[in-house]
Amino acid sequence: MLRSWVGPTVLLCIYGFCSMMRPSEPFLTDYLTGPYKNLTTKQVWHINLFPVCAYSNLFLLIPVFLVTDILRYKPVIVLQALNYILAFLLFIFSSGVVLTQCALFIYSMGTAADVAYYSYIYSVVHPQYYQRVTSYARGAVLLGYTAGAMLGQLLVSLGGVSIYWLNIITLGSLCVALLAALLLPMPQRSLVLGGTQNDNGPFEEVVSSSCVSWVVWWLRKGRRTGRGKMRALKRLAVDCKECYSSVAVLFFCVWSAMGNCGYHQITGYVQLLWASKQPQYNFTEYNGGVEAVATLSGAAASIAVGHVSLDWSVWGELVLGVFTALTAGVLYLMDLTNSIWICYGCYGLFKTIYMALITICTFQIAQSLSRERYALVFGVNSFVGMALQSLLTAIVVNTKSLQLTITSQVQQREKNIYIFTFYFYPFFLPNFMVSNCLETILSHRYNSRTGLGETKVESHASSDTQPNQAAQRASNPEASRTNTAL
Template sequence: MLRSWVGPTVLLCIYGFCSMMRPSEPFLTDYLTGPYKNLTTKQVTRQVLPICVYSNLFLLIPVFLVTDILRYKPVIVLQALNYILAFLLFIFSSGVVLTQCALFIYSMGTAADVAYYSYIYSVVHPQYYQRVTSYARGAVLLGYAVGAMLGQLLVSLGGVSIYWLNVITLGSLCVALLAALLLPMPQRSLVLGGTQNDNGPFEEVVSSSCGSWVVWWLRKGMRTGRGEMRALKRLVVDCKECYSSMAVLFFCVWSAMGKCGYHQITGYVQLLWASKQPQYNFTEYNGGVEAVATLSGAAASIAVGHVALDWSVWGELVLGVFTALTAGVLYLMDLTNSIWICYGCYGLFKTIYMALITICTFQIAQGLSRERYALVFGANSFVGMALQSLLTAIVVNTKSLVPLISFPGQFLVYASYFAAMVVLFLIRGVYTLLQSRLMDLTSGMTLKQREKTYSTATTPSQNREQTDAKDTQPPVLQLFMSKECNICI
């Protein structure tokens, strides 16, 4: 029985690395439009890729609720099975319908990411939360970067076909499934609360026996749902209290809108690259670009966590300024005919996004008064998915707009989308800065003194208070507040 934090953490990191080590993913569009699938660019753009968007919208909330009820591990195992089935369909099936089925099954797996990021906190002691968070996040990012770089090296240097990249991906997912099956079964919930044995020691909440699944499920079925319903009602009340703060609300707005634009860009960027690359004597570097962009984004996210700035004053203005840079980068990607400029702009876009979403995340976390960050994060993700579905329906699937918004002209729309965000957050940022300046003048404190006060280290007694408060914070809150893991995917 794995009782310490080391065993579950190692197994979860192996799962995270192997499940994200997918050499074929940066070349998915080429695989679908190539000789193996023979789909047209129009079919991929308007019939295949939108399936992921719509599926994620409808699966996100049900999976979030079921994940907590089933105690995370079964959902992680189901996620691995979904990924394996999806890539089996990618390898052996053909036609638009079966490809759509593969992407729907793949979306079921991506919707279950919440189980991966929540599982470890239900089987380790709170004193290890910060450490295991950095490991879990790092394993995912490292797996994605290694997979992208491996795919690039195999294609560029080894002459390996994309078909075999899918086979390698399938093998990596099988290893991930094995790691998921070996994970200990947790028996306490992070959202609904409670354990199977509330009076027992912490170590007794974990069991790696497959037979304990059945015993646990029968005992759970004999319980009433009153406690869980009360917990859900408290979640709703706390969520309303959080969104009542205008400062937190605007960071939530950027989080939702930013995720919408980010996933839309990353979902269709391979089609943009295909339209910009030379037709003859050109080697694609999709995998290398994805690997470099992921690592630079991770570095930017960590760097933001160490910047001594009063984000409650400057945060919204920083969002507006760097979102303007993002809009400019997307405009350039649409207008240029150089694939190399497209590659560079994409890397810059992904780096800026990861830094800005990190700012939003820890500002939202700091604005919460109680341990209900998970619901707010889920709500922001759901709103982002809803916006992405609406944007996809208008830009990609609206027949009346097809002649007007032909690919790659879609990126002009996405750039305009971010430009609209710029107007909103520049106005809000200037307003917040002026309001803070007026408050400082009335209190006799200059802006420079305010920054100095903010960046000054706290006293030892304050440090002890903050440490004690951190130990009582919810796992998901600590996930986004720790400087070592301010990386949001």
């Protein structure tokens, strides 16, 4: 019997709150380009700020993903806290391009370990509490980020506190997070390995549909024979094919991956845009307040979407298409306007819309899958999003073919931000979405006329008794073995 869920959940929420309570983060660009670091905008754009984070996140995701389950989560959470502390120590006390790059790389190691934070609690509480502890864990992160942004804004606006001292406060909060991580109870089982049979059991009793468990099994058992490795890869390929064979699931997965890429590109560079829009004299920055309000409004939008009574299987694609086009217009307005206040408002609207749309994608994907396949699909989506982010960064930032080098002129910086934001959304996603929306509407009308209008996408609530899955198992015994529970 697992220990009480209250203690581990409280400690994990304290860790999530304190690790995200970073008052200095909304002012990171100003800190790097200001008198503390004396880096140029070109250095921040091409060398220090975003490219290092984008590339390192991509390459660190898979090894951290594997080590997390093998080490049973807590050591990875402690390592995440240590990485954050070391990164901010370098931010505060180091100088120069190379050390700033090291700080950002170490920071990326911490962000790559987020999977441990969201997975840990499932290994120490009973499944009946999963929904509750998930909401608490995510709520703690959201509250911590909002509190940090608001605290930073108040200290800068009302107290006249420098960004240097905001970094000191952030470092103190991270030390408290490290203490909470050390107090977390060590899980007695692994989500993947804990549910497996003995090492001599058949293949279908050893592996599950989790992306991690496939590779863990490969490392532990498959390494003994080449045939075992090939079987593991074959089963992984079969499971991926089944998950993405549904057009509806594939559509929302594509949007989720590309939306995640675009969101991080925009949030990563928006501070440079704000710096180019704000008045040069007698102006107090409100980056922290904008981030706090945008985060809260995004959370409210996500909750509101969950209470909207709408047949998302029919209208979900149309909603995504319309609001993605609206997002493109908002981003375009951010580039055209010379008012920092309009720019702030557009960013808040953008973040609110994105949070609502990504929520729609998430629960639409979840409704079409069994619970055992969540890790595989969402893991693949995250990896694809990071790969696209790295590719876009390499093409737009680190190549001369597009001639997007940053100059000291404000106009050129605005042009580069504009291309990052506006190019991504309106030229690919809306076209893809509109075509799918028309296909969905026509299909819905046809089904209504022929009496098939009640046919819907499979729901995860009835995944254990679905006749379609039973038929698939009967006709495809190879695929049925991939549905082993975690």
